[in-house]
Amino acid sequence: xxxxxxxxxxxxxxxxxxxxxxxxxxxxxxxxxxxxxxxxxxxxxxxxxxxxxxxxxxxxxxxxxxxxxxxxxxxxxxxxxxxxxxxxxxxxxxxxxxxxxxxxxxxxxxxxxxxxxxxxxxxxxxxxxxxxxxxxxxxxxxxxxxxxxxxxxxxxxxxxxxxxxxxxxxxxxxxxxxxxxxxxxxxxxxxxxxxxxxxxxxxxxxxxxxxxxxxxxxxxxxxxxxxxxxxxxxxxxxxxxxxxxxxxxxxxxxxxxxxxxxxxxxxxxxxxxxxxxxxxxxxxxxxxxxxxxxxxxxxxxxxxxxxxxxxxxxxxxxxxxxxxxxxxxxxxxx
Numbered sequence: 425x426x427x428x429x430x431x432x433x434x435x436x437x438x439x440x441x442x443x444x445x446x447x448x449x450x451x452x453x454x455x456x457x458x459x460x461x462x463x464x465x466x467x468x469x470x471x472x473x474x475x476x477x478x479x480x481x482x483x484x485x486x487x488x489x490x491x492x493x494x495x496x497x498x499x500x501x502x503x504x505x506x507x508x509x510x511x512x513x514x515x516x517x518x519x520x521x522x523x524x525x526x527x528x529x530x531x532x533x534x535x536x537x538x539x540x541x542x543x544x545x546x547x548x549x550x551x552x553x554x555x556x557x558x559x560x561x562x563x564x565x566x567x568x569x570x571x572x573x574x575x576x577x578x579x580x581x582x583x584x585x586x587x588x589x590x591x592x593x594x595x596x597x598x599x600x601x602x603x604x605x606x607x608x609x610x611x612x613x614x615x616x617x618x619x620x621x622x623x624x625x626x627x628x629x630x631x632x633x634x635x636x637x638x639x640x641x642x643x644x645x646x647x648x649x650x651x652x653x654x655x656x657x658x659x660x661x662x663x664x665x666x667x668x669x670x671x672x673x674x675x676x677x678x679x680x681x682x683x684x685x686x687x688x689x690x691x692x693x694x695x696x697x698x699x700x701x702x703x704x705x706x707x708x709x710x711x712x713x714x715x716x717x718x719x720x721x722x723x724x725x726x727x728x729x730x731x732x733x734x735x736x737x738x739x740x741x742x743x744x745x746x747x748x749x750x751x752x753x754x755x756x757x758x
């Protein structure tokens with residue numbers, strides 16, 4: 425299946441936005457809207473999972489194996505590296521309390537509360553991967569359903585889980601989080617694009633403009649949405665994914681090497697940027713935000729790309745080949 429430049433660009437945008445959110449946070453400046461990159465990631469994830477599995481005979485175990493190979497190795501390495509650093513230099517990592525239970529649950533992508541009572545794993549951005557893991561498990565079970573009813577069953581399951589947070593709000597911090605509905609939005613968008621549904625290039629640009637206006641409004645309002653995040657941040661995320669894919673489908677997009685590179689390294693950037701930005705803050709200080717923010721983001725992108733090039737890409741390739749070959753008898757590209 426032909427890869428979409430739009431999805432690659434959206435990966436780059438989402439990872440960079442989250443990194444910018446944390447850089448501004450270190451500088452004690454407000455850029456909370458950058459955290460909406462997570463919502464774009466979730467919509468893109470649902471879109472990709474449906475797009476890459478529809479029309480294939482992939483089974484649940486093979487699907488989960490591919491997902492594990494894709495996300496686990498780098499996450500484990502960065503998490504264990506952070507654990508080692510926290511044990512060697514406790515004063516530098518006051519928020520990291522690597523108890524055995526906390527470490528093991530973090531490595532297993534199990535949602536839990538850390539020793540401080542917060543719903544975060546050892547590596548804080550990993551909280552999103554815990555929701556990814558829940559989505560992958562539900563999606564894998566859905567692969568057992570006959571194709572004519574698969575989408576309906578998947579939709580009902582994700583709706584039931586996501587809406588559970590509305591009926592029992594405390595649950596949204598752990599499992600029944602309405603954020604899960606953003607994965608469903610991506611799935612439904614991918615399904616719609618396999619039909620005769622074609623928004624057209626003009627409609628795509630309108631959706632992008634609406635998403636941008638929505639983000640600006642949310643940035644100006646500066647409110648805590650929490651339970652209603654899938655509506656206030658998820659809807660513009662869906663609009664931006666739908667809009668950019670529509671623009672590409674009906675006329676293509678130019679190749680932008682920098683965006684392609686950051687898109688390739690988006691996962692590595694997402695996992696490593698807190699450590700890089702934190703290191704820059706400790707070494708150089710944050711009292712000059714105009715210098716700290718661009719310098720930390722540039723270094724975060726550079727380190728993310730190097731980690732992708734030297735670790736993520738070769739390790740994923742090395743593991744994916746033999747694992748998938750053994751299971752299915754044929755190599756399947758990522």
